[in-house]
Structures are given as structure tokens and as C-alpha cells.
Amino acid sequence: xxxxxxxxxxxxxxxxxxxxxxLFPFLWMLxxxxxxxxxxxxxxxxxxxxxxxxxxxxxxxxxxxxxxxINSTVVGGLAVGLSLVLGLPAAxxxxxxxxxxxxxxxxxxxxxxxxxxxxxWYIIFSRLxxxxxxxxxxxxxxxxxxxxxxxxxxxYFNSIPVELEESAMVDGATRQYAFWAIILPMSGPxxxxxxxxxxxxxxxxxxxxxxxxxxxxxxxxxxxYNFVSYAEVDWGGVMAAAVAIMAPAIILTxxxxxxxxxxxxxxxxxx
Amino acid sequence: xxxVDIVNVKKSFDRAEILRGVSVAIEDGEFVVLVGPSGCGxxxxxxxxxxxxxxxxxxxxxxDQVVNDLAPRDRDVAMVFQNYALYPHMTVxxxxxxxxKLRGVARPEIETRVQRAAEILGLTGYLKRRxxxxxxGQRQRVAMGRAIVRDPRVFLFDEPLSNLDAKLRVAxxxxxxxxxxxxxxxxxxxxxxxxxxxxxxxxxxxxxxxxVEQIGGPLELYDTPADLFxxxxxxxxxxxxxxxxxxxxxxxxxxxxxxxxxxxxxxxxLEGLAGRPLVIGIRPEHLRIVGDGEDGFAVGAKIVEPTGxxxxxxxxxxxxxxxxxxxxxxxxxxxxxLRLAPVHYHLFDAKSTERCAxxxxxxxx
Amino acid sequence: MRRPSYIEKYLPILFPLPAVIFIALLxxxxxxxxxxxxxxxxxxxxxxxxxxxxxxxxxRVFAEPRFxxxxxxxxxxxxxxxxxxxxxxxxxxxxxNRTFIGxxxxxxxxxxxxxxxxxxxxxxxxxxxxxxxxxxxxxLSSLGLPQGLWVSDANSVLVSLVIVDVWQWTPMITLIVxxxxxxxxxxxxxxxxxxxxxxxxxxxxxxxxxxxxxxxTAVILRLIDALKTFDIIFAMTGGGPGYASETLNIMGxxxxxxxxxxxxxxxxxxxxxxxxxxxxLGIMKLRSTSES
Numbered sequence: 048x049x050x051x052x053x054x055x056x057x058x059x060x061x062x063x064x065x066x067x068x069x070l071f072p073f074l075w076m077l078x079x080x081x082x083x084x085x086x087x088x089x090x091x092x093x094x095x096x097x098x099x100x101x102x103x104x105x106x107x108x109x110x111x112x113x114x115x116x117i118n119s120t121v122v123g124g125l126a127v128g129l130s131l132v133l134g135l136p137a138a139x140x141x142x143x144x145x146x147x148x149x150x151x152x153x154x155x156x157x158x159x160x161x162x163x164x165x166x167x168w169y170i171i172f173s174r175l176x177x178x179x180x181x182x183x184x185x186x187x188x189x190x191x192x193x194x195x196x197x198x199x200x201x202x203y204f205n206s207i208p209v210e211l212e213e214s215a216m217v218d219g220a221t222r223q224y225a226f227w228a229i230i231l232p233m234s235g236p237x238x239x240x241x242x243x244x245x246x247x248x249x250x251x252x253x254x255x256x257x258x259x260x261x262x263x264x265x266x267x268x269x270x271x272y273n274f275v276s277y278a279e280v281d282w283g284g285v286m287a288a289a290v291a292i293m294a295p296a297i298i299l300t301x302x303x304x305x306x307x308x309x310x311x312x313x314x315x316x317x318x
Numbered sequence: 319x320x321x322v323d324i325v326n327v328k329k330s331f332d333r334a335e336i337l338r339g340v341s342v343a344i345e346d347g348e349f350v351v352l353v354g355p356s357g358c359g360x361x362x363x364x365x366x367x368x369x370x371x372x373x374x375x376x377x378x379x380x381x382d383q384v385v386n387d388l389a390p391r392d393r394d395v396a397m398v399f400q401n402y403a404l405y406p407h408m409t410v411x412x413x414x415x416x417x418x419k420l421r422g423v424a425r426p427e428i429e430t431r432v433q434r435a436a437e438i439l440g441l442t443g444y445l446k447r448r449x450x451x452x453x454x455g456q457r458q459r460v461a462m463g464r465a466i467v468r469d470p471r472v473f474l475f476d477e478p479l480s481n482l483d484a485k486l487r488v489a490x491x492x493x494x495x496x497x498x499x500x501x502x503x504x505x506x507x508x509x510x511x512x513x514x515x516x517x518x519x520x521x522x523x524x525x526x527x528x529x530v531e532q533i534g535g536p537l538e539l540y541d542t543p544a545d546l547f548x549x550x551x552x553x554x555x556x557x558x559x560x561x562x563x564x565x566x567x568x569x570x571x572x573x574x575x576x577x578x579x580x581x582x583x584x585x586x587x588l589e590g591l592a593g594r595p596l597v598i599g600i601r602p603e604h605l606r607i608v609g610d611g612e613d614g615f616a617v618g619a620k621i622v623e624p625t626g627x628x629x630x631x632x633x634x635x636x637x638x639x640x641x642x643x644x645x646x647x648x649x650x651x652x653x654x655x656l657r658l659a660p661v662h663y664h665l666f667d668a669k670s671t672e673r674c675a676x677x678x679x680x681x682x683x
Numbered sequence: 684m685r686r687p688s689y690i691e692k693y694l695p696i697l698f699p700l701p702a703v704i705f706i707a708l709l710x711x712x713x714x715x716x717x718x719x720x721x722x723x724x725x726x727x728x729x730x731x732x733x734x735x736x737x738x739x740x741x742x743r744v745f746a747e748p749r750f751x752x753x754x755x756x757x758x759x760x761x762x763x764x765x766x767x768x769x770x771x772x773x774x775x776x777x778x779x780n781r782t783f784i785g786x787x788x789x790x791x792x793x794x795x796x797x798x799x800x801x802x803x804x805x806x807x808x809x810x811x812x813x814x815x816x817x818x819x820x821x822x823l824s825s826l827g828l829p830q831g832l833w834v835s836d837a838n839s840v841l842v843s844l845v846i847v848d849v850w851q852w853t854p855m856i857t858l859i860v861x862x863x864x865x866x867x868x869x870x871x872x873x874x875x876x877x878x879x880x881x882x883x884x885x886x887x888x889x890x891x892x893x894x895x896x897x898x899x900t901a902v903i904l905r906l907i908d909a910l911k912t913f914d915i916i917f918a919m920t921g922g923g924p925g926y927a928s929e930t931l932n933i934m935g936x937x938x939x940x941x942x943x944x945x946x947x948x949x950x951x952x953x954x955x956x957x958x959x960x961x962x963x964l965g966i967m968k969l970r971s972t973s974e975s
Contacts, residue, residue: 058778058783059783059784061778062778062779062783062785062789065775065778065779065789066789066792068850069792069793069795069796069850069854070792070795072796072804072807072808072811072850073795073799075807075810075811075818076803076807076810079810087816088815088816089816090815090816090821091821091825092816092818092821132701133701133702133705134702136697136698136699136701136702137698137699137701137702137703139698140694140695140698140699141699144694144695146695146699149699149703151967152703152706153702153703153706155706155710155963156706156710158907158959158962158963158966159710159714159956159959160910160911160932160952160955160956160959161911161913162911162913162932162935162936162939162952162955163713163714163717163952163953163955163956164709164710164713164714164717165939166713166717166720166935166939166940166945166948166949166952167712167713167714167716167717167720168709168713169939169940170716170945171713171716186709187709189705189709190706190709190710193702193705193706197702208401208403210399210400210401210403211403211405213365213368213370213390213397213399213403214397214399214403214464215405215416216369216370216389216390216391217368217369217370217390217391217393217395217396217397217474218391218396218416218417218420218464218468219391219417219420219421220391220420221389221391221688221690221691222691222694223690223691223694224420229405232407233405233406233407247798250800251798251799251800251801251802251914253800253801253802253913253914253917253918254913254914254917254936257917258940267800268800268802268803268914271800271802271803271806272802272806272918275806275809275918282810282816285806285810286807286810288803289800289803289806289807292800292802292803293799293800293803296798296799296800297795297798297799299798300791300794300795300798301791304787304790304791304794307794307798308790308794308858308862311794311797311855311858311859312858312859312861312862312863313862389688389691
């Protein structure tokens with residue numbers, strides 16, 4: 048009995064330690080975002096301080112930050128939406144007609160280093176006068192979202208018995224109508240998983256936007272990065288910006304926790 | 319309602335031949351069961367009738383219409399799937415109405431048809447529910463309801479009862495049969511369970527490895543199986559089989575390879591069968607215990623299983639196992655030596671496996 | 684008599700076609716373009732026309748110490764980070780693989796680093812690593828250890844970056860292994876216990892061998908992503924100090940978008956591409972063996 052209690056205590060201590068290690072950078076970021084510059088550069092680092100909102104006022108007071116926020120949302124939203132349009136039929140086809148080579152082909156987009164297409168894009172988009180436009184950014188972010196959609200949805204469709212379409216087809220539907228009226232309406236969980244995950248990855252993307260966007264279409268990660276380069280010493284503002292950029296992804300994750308875990312782990316576990 | 323003609327139909331995937339030329343003529347209003355071990359091609363054949371598989375060669379006609387190139391939706395058949403294939407996001411009523419909506423049937427008409435199907439199947443109280451909220455048997459009924467509302471030319475069933483427990487399966491078996499008597503629509507039913515086939519079918523098609531072994535009524539298959547495969551497949555417990563030769567000179571009987579000698583009454587039907595390798599087949603229920611004065615062969619009782627209505631005895635004869643089934647009460651104990659004689663038996667050619675004689679079978683009974 | 688519509692007949696081609704065209708245009712074509720550029724001498728800013736130089740770019744880049752260092756650095760960063768992540772991640776997963784109060788909260792916490800914006804993560808860690816005001820040095824000095832320069836020192840920058848990568852991606856391994864463990868059937872464990880195996884023996888002879896395929900796949904996925912690490916390094920050090928944290932990805936980026944030496948940049952990208960391809964082949968091999 049005694050040994051058991053000791054064992055349990057030890058276990059929970061380990062769990063708390065792991066959680067703290069994971070959480071600490073977030074907590075420090077959050078607390079620093081409420082500190083004045085003096086509190087931040089204080090030595091030794093201050094754990095107790097008077098919180099201030101001035102960093103957030105500064106970040107959101109700059110009207111541009113809102114613009115970047117909108118840019119990120121629009122680019123992510125459009126990229127994910129269009130990826131669904133392209134990806135759902137492709138995923139369905141991979142699943143139902145067992146097109147393994149096609150699956151690998153699309154998976155390649157997830158595996159290849161982004162920079163190996165980014166340089167040619169830069170040249171091509173410049174020629175087409177598409178630099179700093181939503182078109183260029185959305186297209187590039189679709190290459191992030193599409194493989195995720197196809198990957199997740201094809202395994203999701205695999206879990207739906209094919210008899211559902213067959214039954215609909217015998218009952219008078221075409222295959223494409225069965226896909227539309229039977230399969231898609233019951234694919235909610237899969238679609239939520241792929242939308243959440245691909246939106247977060249688009250939201251966090253730095254490299255593509257760094258190259259393809261300028262003032263007009265700049266997304267949040269670039270804005271935050273630039274904030275550091277221009278305002279090297281304003282740690283409070285930077286931390287507030289970091290909180291602002293991470294908040295949406297984290298909130299989405301909290302709401303759709305189960306779906307996100309599934310999406311991140313399914314490929315490897317099924318492997 | 320319509321007849322279904324399957325003419326020399328073949329199916330191959332890549333190199334593998336699934337169906338090797340199958341012909342079955344199904345009459346209008348008939349209940350035909352396709353039965354066979356798994357992998358015999360029965361489900362593939364059913365799916366070809368539905369239009370879910372392409373036809374490599376041959377012809378399938380529904381009514382007078384060749385349907386080879388027709389999409390499933392244009393064949394006017396309804397199908398009940400093994401896993402029911404209910405649409406999980408629709409209510410029971412919507413599940414049943416789906417096909418009618420696709421056909422553009424007017425709403426009031428849809429409602430009356432769904433209502434009528436629900437009444438037939440006892441689903442009236444469940445129309446607003448989702449498939450998830452139903453028991454296995456109810457789901458099975460919804461799947462049938464979905465087929466009934468259509469009033470199709472042909473009903474197709476693909477092992478519809480295999481996901482139900484034993485008791486429910488027996489109940490649904492008679493329900494489907496009753497439904498057939500009521501609707502009188504042509505039904506084609508696939509199963510691997512020979513008892514299901516025997517109890518439900520007007521005619522049974524026994525399949526093996528992509529070919530038809532025998533087509534006939536349930537009792538026809540039982541009484542006069544075409545070959546060893548059908549003989550072994552139909553009937554439970556399975557027919558006893560011994561390899562050996564027939565002896566006609568002197569003492570008439572079957573001399574099995576394992577040394578057992580089964581004495582047989584002389585019969586003109588046995589002429590000309592002596593000397594070549596044969597298999598004798600005796601159904602467990604066609605063995606009787608004989609007294610000391612009568613001709614019989616000795617076996618040692620190994621397992622005695624009384625079920626009340628009958629007694630099943632597993633016995634050894636030489637190195638072979640013989641199963642006998644007695645309707646009368648028996649006081650046999652394990653280890654007893656019994657003397658048995660066949661009331662009816664079949665002889666099969668060992669090489670071609672085809673039946674060459676059936677002795678003592680009274681077709682009138 | 685109606686035949687199946689053409690759309691239905693060609694569905695296996697029509698359905699994936701838009702996605703395939705998209706990927707061909709936006710990925711395959713650019714990759715081929717990159718390949719082609721590697722045989723040319725082209726500076727985007729010079730205004731000079733492109734000229735074919737054969738394999739000269741390869742010779743020049745491969746002979747350059749900066750490139751060889753970058754290759755070595757990319758591989759050391761990748762293997763060090765993924766090794767630590769794999770061990771740590773698996774150990775944590777094995778610890779957490781039981782029921783306990785707060786399990787779902789713990790799993791949620793583990794999820795957060797994975798979805799945190801890498802650029803922002805890098806910046807937060809830069810605050811930790813700041814030699815004068817950072818927590819890292821404060822922690823060292825309160826333990827009585829000498830302070831360090833972290834990302835500002837060529838000797839410690841790579842390890843400092845590995846720490847960030849480990850913080851962000853260890854939970855990925857943990858979650859994957861946890862999901863793998865949850866998917867295992869109970870019977871082998873019960874059988875082992877009935878056979879008299881100790882807890883340690885169950886772990887050693889049953890649990891680990893059974894989740895090994897999952898761990899391996901997770902590790903290869905991580906290897907591919909770690910090879911491509913960009914955001915954190917770019918945001919924290921930009922490849923510096925000097926070239927001390929310049930990986931292939933960063934170097935390729937600089938050659939492309941700072942020096943605009945497209946031909947040589949292509950060679951660097953091809954090198955990176957090659958390593959990623961090697962790992963990807965690993966994944967496909969693993970997949971095909973687990974399938975058969």
C-alpha cells in the first residue's frame with residue numbers, strides 16, 4: 048500500500064514536470080507580454096510584476112497588425128477552401144479506386160522541401176506580375192493544405208463502407224451524386240480534422256509568405272518577424288505579437304483537440 | 319417483376335478467373351438462393367446482376383432487356399447488403415425515401431409508400447430515428463424497407479442475415495420468406511449457409527470455384543446430389559463418405575479402403591459399378607442400428623450427443639469417423655460397439671466425383 | 684436504353700484530375716525548373732541572359748567549404764534533434780500510457796507546441812537565450828554554472844537550436860506513440876503477465892517491439908521535417924553567427940533570395956532534395972513492408 052502511494056505521487060510529479068516543461072515558454076511569453084520594458088530587462092528576471100496592457104495597445108494600435116491578421120485569415124481560408132474542392136474528390140478517388148501511386152504523388156508535396164519550388168515560383172510569379180497578390184500566396188499555401196486534406200480524407204473515406212455508395216447507386220444515384228449526397232454529408236469529422244490542421248499549418252507558414260508577399264499581402268508570421276528586426280529591444284511588444292499570432296491556432300486546437308490529435312497521428316500509426 | 323437470365327457469364331480480375339462461365343435461368347417470381355463456400359463467386363455474380371461489377375463475358379438479361387452495359391441505377395433492382403449500408407445521417411424514413419426522391423416521385427406518394435413498407439416490417443414507431451438508435455434486427459428491416467418501397471423488378475440479397483445472432487437469424491429467415499410470398503417479386507439471395515438456402519429457396523444454385531455445381535430444389539439437392547461436393551455441402555451433419563470398391567460376387571457390399579465392409583442389399587442399379595474406385599455416401603440420418611441376425615458393419619461409439627429430439631453418435635469405423643443421427647431414443651454409451659446398416663446411400667465415381675447411383679431413396683417421401 | 688454516363692465512367696480520372704494538374708503545375712514543374720537552372724549560370728539581378736554551364740555549378744558548390752559545412756550541419760542538427768526527440772518522446776509516451784487524472788489535459792498541453800507558430804516560438808526562445816536578460820543564463824548562474832552566449836556563440840548555437848526543436852517536436856513523437864499504444868490489443872500483454880513476465884520484461888519484450896513500427900514511422904516523418912527546418916533557424920539566428928547555424932535550407936534561401944545566384948542555389952536545393960528523398964524512400968519502404 049505504502050509503496051503504491053509513493054509510486055503514484057512520483058508519477059504525478061513526473062506528469063506535472065512534463066506539463067511545466069511544455070507549458071513554460073507559453074507562460075513566459077504570456078507574462079512578458081504584460082510586462083513593461085523595465086520589468087523585462089530586469090535582472091534577475093521578475094516573476095512578480097504589475098501587469099500592463101501597453102504592449103497590446105501598441106501592437107493592436109498599429110492598424111497594420113489588423114491588416115496582417117486579415118491577410119493571414121483570408122489566405123488560410125481560401126487555401127483551405129480551394130484545397131477541399133480539389134482534395135475531396137481526389138481523396139475519394141484514391142480511397143475507392145485504390146490509386147496508391149496517386150496517393151504517393153500527392154504525398155510528395157508534403158515531403159519535398161518547400162524551398163525547392165519556392166525559387167521557381169518567385170521567378171514565375173514575378174514574370175506574371177503576381178508578386179504580393181493573394182493569388183500567389185493562396186496558390187502557394189494550397190500546396191501546404193492540399194496534401195493534408197488528401198492524406199486525412201482518403202483514410203477517412205477508407206473507413207466508410209463502400210456499400211453505402213453501392214446501395215445509393217442501385218437505388219438510382221450516379222456515383223458522383225452518391226459521393227455528394229451520401230459520403231460528403233457523413234464526412235464531417237474528417238473534414239473538420241483536415242480543415243483545422245491545414246488552416247493551422249497555413250497560418251504558421253513563414254517561408255512562402257516571406258518570399259511571395261510584400262507590404263500589401265503580408266501575413267502575421269512575417270509581421271511578427273519584422274517586428275523583431277525593426278524593434279530589436281521592444282521585447283514586450285514582440286511577446287504581445289507572439290501571443291496574438293499563436294492565440295488563434297491554440298484556440299482552434301483546444302476546440303478541436305480530438306480531431307487535431309487524430310490528424311497529426313493517424314498517418315504514422317496506420318503506417 | 320421479371321425473370322433473370324444469366325448466360326455463360328464470366329468474370330476475371332487481372333489473371334484470376336472468378337467466374338468460369340455461369341448460366342442460370344431464374345423465372346419471374348422465383349426465390350433463388352446462390353450458395354457455396356466463400357470465394358466461390360456467388361457474391362460477385364450477385365453484384366454483376368446489380369451492376370456493381372462489370373461483366374467480362376456473357377450476358378445478363380432482366381426481363382427481355384440485356385443489362386450488361388446498364389448502370390446500376392437503370393436496372394430497376396433493389397439490393398440488401400450484408401452490413402445494411404444504411405445512411406447514418408438520415409432518419410429511417412429518409413433512408414427508405416431516398417431512392418424514391420432520386421426518381422422524382424411526388425412527396426405524398428413517397429409518404430404512403432414509406433408508411434406501407436413500415437407497416438409491413440413493423441417499423442412504424444421508428445421512422446424518425448437514426449440507424450444508430452436501432453437494434454441489429456431493426457436495421458436489417460430498414461434495409462429491407464428501403465428495397466420494398468421501390469417495388470423493383472428484382473430483389474437482391476447479399477448475405478443479409480450474417481450479422482445477426484442465431485435466434486434473430488431464424489426469425490428473419492421466415493420473415494423474408496413471408497415477404498416473398500406476399501410480394502411475389504423475383505428474389506436472388508446469396509448465402510454461405512446451406513440451412514438458410516434449404517429453408518428459404520424455391521431453387522438453389524450451388525457454386526464452387528466460379529462454376530455452378532448443381533441447380534435444383536432443396537430436396538432435389540438433398541436426395542440426388544450431382545456430385546461429391548454438393549453431397550458434402552448440403553445437409554447437416556454432413557454426409558459420411560468412404561472410399562473403396564463395390565463387390566457384387568458372393569456377398570454384396572462396399573469394401574472400403576480402410577478395411578470396413580458395408581454389406582448392401584443386391585440391386586439392379588448396382589450392375590456394372592463393381593471394380594472401379596467409388597465413394598459411398600451415407601447421410602447420418604440414413605443409418606439404422608441392426609440386430610445380430612441382420613447384415614451390418616461394426617463401429618465403436620466415441621461421442622454420444624442426445625439433444626432430446628434426436629441423438630447424434632460419432633463413431634469410428636476403421637480409421638474413419640462415421641456420424642449417425644437417430645430420431646428414436648437410444649441408450650448408447652461411449653465405447654459401445656454398434657452394428658449399423660444404411661437405409662439409403664449414394665455411390666459416386668471417385669475420379670469424376672459424379673454420382674452414379676442412389677439406392678433406397680424414396681422420392682415420393 | 685441508357686448507358687453509364689461518361690462522367691461516371693471516367694470518374695477515377697476526373698475526380699483526381701484537378702488536384703493532379705495543380706500539383707504538377709505548382710510542384711513538379713517548379714522542381715524540374717530548379718533542376719534545369721542548376722545547369723545554367725544565371726543571376727536574377729544582373730540582367731545578363733541565362734547561359735548553359737553544364738555541371739560547373741555542381742563542381743563549384745561541392746568544392747565550397749561553406750556548402751560542405753552546411754551539409755554536415757544539416758545532418759548533425761537533424762540526427763541530434765530527432766534522436767533526442769525519439770528517445771524522450773517514447774519515454775514520455777510510455778510513462779503517460781495509463782489512466783490518470785488530467786490525462787486529456789496533459790494531452791492537450793502536449794498538442795500546443797505542435798501548433799505554435801515556429802517563428803514566434805523562435806523569438807520567445809531568443810528571449811530565453813538573451814545573454815544579459817535571458818532566463819537561460821539566470822538558471823545557469825543560480826546553479827553556480829558559468830553563463831553562456833547560446834545562439835550568439837558559434838560553438839553553442841546548434842545545440843541551442845536543437846533544444847528549441849526538441850521542445851517543439853518531442854510531443855509529436857509522444858502523441859504518435861501514445862496513439863500507437865492505444866491501438867494495440869490487450870491480449871499479448873495479458874498473456875505475458877499470465878506467463879509470469881515482470882513489468883520490465885513486458886515493456887522490453889512486448890510493448891516496445893509492438894510499437895516499434897509506429898516509432899520508426901514517426902522518426903522518419905520527423906527526420907524529413909527536421910532536414911527542412913527553416914523558420915526557427917531563420918528567425919533566431921538567420922544562419923549566424925557567421926555561418927555557424929547555416930543549414931542547407933537556409934543557405935539555399937540566401938543564395939536564391941539574397942544573392943540571387945539561381946544556378947548555384949539550385950544545386951544546394953538539389954542536395955537538400957536528395958536527403959529528403961532518401962528519407963522519403965525510407966518511409967515508403969517501411970510502408971510496403973508493414974503492408975505485406
